[in-house]
Amino acid sequence: MGKKNKIKAFIIENFLFGEDNDLKDDTSFLEEGIIDSTGVLELVEYLEEEFDIEIDDEDMIPENLDSLNNLEQFLKKLLKAS
Structure with missing residues (x-):
């Protein structure tokens, strides 16, 4: 299952x-x-555990986390950097 599908399922x-x-x-x-401010924190926690990454506070912005497409691009960037 691809990253986007895992996130969508979550x-x-x-x-x-x-x-x-x-x-x-x-x-x-x-x-x-679909997601409120508390939900964003749950989503970030899931992403950090599932993909073994660390998401900084300044990266918790809608441009990174507000849709499956945004999340996919953000993850690609984070995973490439690590």
């Missing part, structure tokens, strides 16, 4: 109560009310 399971709700790769988690 979001569906933890924030959408197991229902896909037509979650697209470019769906904004914040605009759609």
Whole structure:
């Protein structure tokens, strides 16, 4: 399973109560009310554990974390740097 699919499965399971709700790769988690500020922290914790990375506070911005596409690009950048 690819990184994006793992993250999508995590979001569906933890924030959408197991229902896909037509979650697209470019769906904004914040605009759609899928994830709130507490949810962002849960997502970051999951990403750090799942992909063995460390996400700095300054990287916890919507440009990095607000959609599956944004997360995929952010992870590529982080994993390339490590």
